[in-house]
Amino acid sequence: MTILLATMLVLAALPFGVAVINxxxxxPPLAGSHPRSRVSVLxxxxxxxxxxxxxxxxxxxxxxxxxEVLVLDDHSTDATASIVDAMAALDRRVVLHRRLCCLxxxxxxxxxxxxxxxxxxxxx
Numbered sequence: 001m002t003i004l005l006a007t008m009l010v011l012a013a014l015p016f017g018v019a020v021i022n023x024x025x026x027x028p029p030l031a032g033s034h035p036r037s038r039v040s041v042l043x044x045x046x047x048x049x050x051x052x053x054x055x056x057x058x059x060x061x062x063x064x065x066x067x068e069v070l071v072l073d074d075h076s077t078d079a080t081a082s083i084v085d086a087m088a089a090l091d092r093r094v095v096l097h098r099r100l101c102c103l104x105x106x107x108x109x110x111x112x113x114x115x116x117x118x119x120x121x122x123x124x
Contacts, residue, residue: 060093074099
């Protein structure tokens with residue numbers, strides 16, 4: 001019984017010991033030594049005039065330094081596109097993409113993503 005208890009204690013302590021060793025060996029990266037990646041935030045929108053400005057402002061307020069906000073307008077019939085255009089005029093990170101093709105009359109499902117122009121590629 002004593003051998004079983006001792007074995008259980010050793011096996012329970014083993015992961016703790018590994019964690020302590022890893023924490024001692026872990027060194028945080030030096031400031032500026034690791035470049036941050038460019039991020040594209042996609043916001044699909046259709047008739048979102050009451051919400052779109054707050055959504056974009058929320059993304060713009062984050063701490064990441066290199067990003068863009070791509071708003072994909074899906075034939076909005078309200079002021080969504082004009083609100084995004086106004087925000088894009090103030091901040092170059094905001095870009096409006098309008099859907100090029102039209103939905104067939106009575107269509108319940110959206111058209112495929114090929115209706116949007118080719119979005120700019122990000123160099124990695």
